[in-house]
Amino acid sequence: MGKPIGCLLKELIGFPLSILLAPLVYSFVYEAYLFLVSSIKLSSIIWFICGSFLYVLVYILIFLIGGALLYTIFFLEHLEHELGHSIAGFIFLRGTRKLIANPGWKHEDGEQSQVVFLDSSYAPNFLIRLAPYYFPVFTIPLLIAEPLASFPLREIIDFLIGFTLAFHFVGLRREFGLKQETDIAPYGLSFPFCITCLLNTILLVIAICVVSRNYLGILNYFESSIARTPESYQAALQTLTILMQQ
Secondary structure (H helix, E strand, O other): OHHHHHHHHHHHHHHHHHHHHHHHHHHHHHHHHHHHHHHOOHHHHHHHHHHHHHHHHHHHHHHHHOOHHHHHHHHHHHHHHHHHHHHHHHHOOOOEEEEEOOOOOOOOOOOOOEEEEOOOOOOOOHHHHOHHHHOOOOOHHHHHHHHHOOOOHHHHHHHHHHHHHHHHHHHHHHHOOOOOOOOOHHHOOHHHHHHHHHHHHHHHHHHHHHHOOOHHHHHHHHHHHHHHHHHHHHHHHHHHHHHHHO
């Protein structure tokens, strides 16, 4: 009984934060939809799409077959997960003493996948805890390299961006949940969901703008999303007022 009650209490704390974030998340997600529908042509991101679909197809086939290849994917997912923690910790000036990527089995010393920071007394903030769910470690270097590349290397990088981003999202679908006792459970489910949804939406727009060479679109997306946000909060407040009056 203690664990369910603890989860409920954490959700009661995280839920009000989620309510506050919801209009912001809506603004960025809705503007992302409008932007992708109106400003991006499929022909400009065809290699990105091919890479994404190929990974999903490969993952399904390997998942059905099982065996060593499936454990390799799980290992890479765990590696990306722990690298996400480590890189976010580095950004916040927290060095990593040890990183273990271990997909489901234990080492001889009983340790499982984890990142151990140099300062053992440090309690990671939510951006470090949630980093694996919004920071695709294998995709970011490709996004940086893509504008610097030339044909045909650029098309190969576009393909790999789609492939690695699909890897990130498939892993996210499998990992995200209250089973992540040190990452998500401390905040409940609703608050991490809002943060993850917001940052992954921004990431997806940036990735598609990069592979379509529409770099100005990134700025336009942020401007339109920020401009919509006050309207979203006003609409949410009006809805809340109506509900309270009933």
